[in-house]
Each structure stands twice: as structure tokens, then as C-alpha cells.
Amino acid sequence: MLLAKTDKARTAIQNRDAGLSAQDRHILIVSNGQRSLNDIVSMLGPATLAPIDRLLREGYLQAAAGERGADQVAGAAGQGMGALLRASRDLATRVQERAQAAIEAATAAPAATAPPAPTGTLAEQVAALPPPPPVPRVGPRRSTAAAKMYMLDMLQLQRSVEAATLKVAIQSSSSGDEVLASLVESLRHLRSVATESYYTRVTTRLGEVLPEEFVPRLAASLRIDATACSAA
Incomplete structure (x- = not known):
């Protein structure tokens, strides 16, 4: 979509309307009906997305003539x-449901019987530990x-x-x-x-x-x- 400034914008620029920031005026100046939204954001940076949205809503910007039906x-x-x-x-x-299921599974084991006390050296105890469960993939x-x-x-x-x-x-x-x-x-x-x-x-x-x-x-x-x- 090509963006163009409205008559309201031209008047505000000429009169240096105090309601427009320097960023607003810069956006309006480059919006000459020959540049698309992507062109302007590429020139001025992603931070201009919100100001462009506001200028459109307030009637300072409009789609250039010849664009498809609104x-x-x-x-x-x-x-x-x-x-x-x-x-x-x-x-x-899905991420939240899987995380909750993992928590419930970890706390569902009965605690009536305590596990036997570990024996052997620390290295032997570590070697005897079961491998951690695989992390489930969520979506593509x-x-x-x-x-x-x-x-x-x-x-x-x-x-x-x-x-x-x-x-x-x-x-x-x-x-x-x-x-x-x-x-x-x-x-x-x-x-x-x-x-x-x-x-x-x-x-x-x-x-x-x-x-x-x-x-x-x-x-x-x-x-x-x-x-x-x-x-x-």
C-alpha cells in the first residue's frame, strides 16, 4: 500500500502544528504517494509503525490514489x-498445557515409601541416576x-x-x-x-x-x- 499525506497534513506541516512531533513531520514528508508502508518503515525504522498507525487514524495519512478498494x-x-x-x-x-502436564506428572508419584539411601561413591551414584526425560516439541x-x-x-x-x-x-x-x-x-x-x-x-x-x-x-x-x- 502506498501512503500519501492529506490536505490536513500539508496544512499542519506549513503551519508547524505543535501537535506534530519531529518524527510525525518526517513521516509525513516522505509519504509522497510513491512509497509503500514497507519503504517508509525501512527508511525510518520499525519504531515508526505506531506513529504511522496514529497518523492514519487522525487523518494525516491516507492510501494513495489508485490503490484497491478499501x-x-x-x-x-x-x-x-x-x-x-x-x-x-x-x-x-499448547505450551502452557504441556508445562502443566509435566508438573502434574512430576508430583503424582506416591511418597509413601522413601527411596533407598544411595550407596557407593558420588560418581557411582551419579552414574546410577536415570536419564532426564526428553523435552517435548511444541508445534512446527x-x-x-x-x-x-x-x-x-x-x-x-x-x-x-x-x-x-x-x-x-x-x-x-x-x-x-x-x-x-x-x-x-x-x-x-x-x-x-x-x-x-x-x-x-x-x-x-x-x-x-x-x-x-x-x-x-x-x-x-x-x-x-x-x-x-x-x-x-
Whole structure:
């Protein structure tokens, strides 16, 4: 989604409105209708996500002319964000249930008979101890590499120049922020060319393989898209 400043923003910049911070003015200045949300966040840093969200809600920013219909985009983004958040909550619930089961199993052994006193040297006593139980795996393996491979597979199905460009961006990304930015941009492309149900399935699966620390940031990007389109 391309971001553009509104007439209200232009007036506020000219009059140096005291209600706008230096960061707000910087965001408005670079929002010229030719840069996407991802472009602006890449330029100014992830800390601008919340201010951009507020500026959209307050009418200083809007989607640039020529973007898709607000209702259609907001609906798809909202469904994807909801599915992503549900997947995150389900993972947390499964982790809590498994931890509780482990605690109950550890405390369920009868305490009526005391274990025999250990004999032998300390080394012999240690050697006689049973091995610790394996740590159960919870859900699919999460990593940025897994998230990159999954999105590359999804883009492989799209026969277009833009999909090929996004594949190169994903492959060349190295840091966590670069990977997240390329994944968000790829999701926006899929939302523009695929059905809402397909976009929702891809978003949900991506949330299951992406490292947990990136899931809230991915959801925030989708929430900003939905808010921007509703305000346009």
C-alpha cells in the first residue's frame, strides 16, 4: 500500500502544528504517494509503525490514489491478522498445557515409601541416576530460514515479474528486520493477486513457522494496512 499525506497534513506541516512531533513531520514528508508502508518503515525504522498507525487514524495519512478498494483490502488484511493472532494464542495455550502436564506428572508419584539411601561413591551414584526425560516439541520448528523457504514456495506459484523480484529480496535478506520486511511485502503482493481465503491460509502458516518474537510485528503490519484502508 502506498501512503500519501492529506490536505490536513500539508496544512499542519506549513503551519508547524505543535501537535506534530519531529518524527510525525518526517513521516509525513516522505509519504509522497510513491512509497509503500514497507519503504517508509525501512527508511525510518520499525519504531515508526505506531506513529504511522496514529497518523492514519487522525487523518494525516491516507492510501494513495489508485490503490484497491478499501473494503476489499481491509477485509483480507483483517482476516489474515485474526488468523495469525489465533495461531499465536493456540501455541501459547499448547505450551502452557504441556508445562502443566509435566508438573502434574512430576508430583503424582506416591511418597509413601522413601527411596533407598544411595550407596557407593558420588560418581557411582551419579552414574546410577536415570536419564532426564526428553523435552517435548511444541508445534512446527520456527526459524527465519523456515519462514523464507515457505514464502519462496508460495511466490514460486506466481508467474510474474513482481513475484520474481520479491523472491530475490527474500533470498538476499539476512538480518531479522530485513527478513520480516521482505515477508510483509510478499504478503501484500499475494493479497493483491490471490483470493482472501488463500491469503489467510498463507498468513496463518507463516505465523506458525516465523520466530515468535516476529509474530506481533507481522500482525502489527497487517493491522496498519487494515486501518489505513478503512480511513482512506
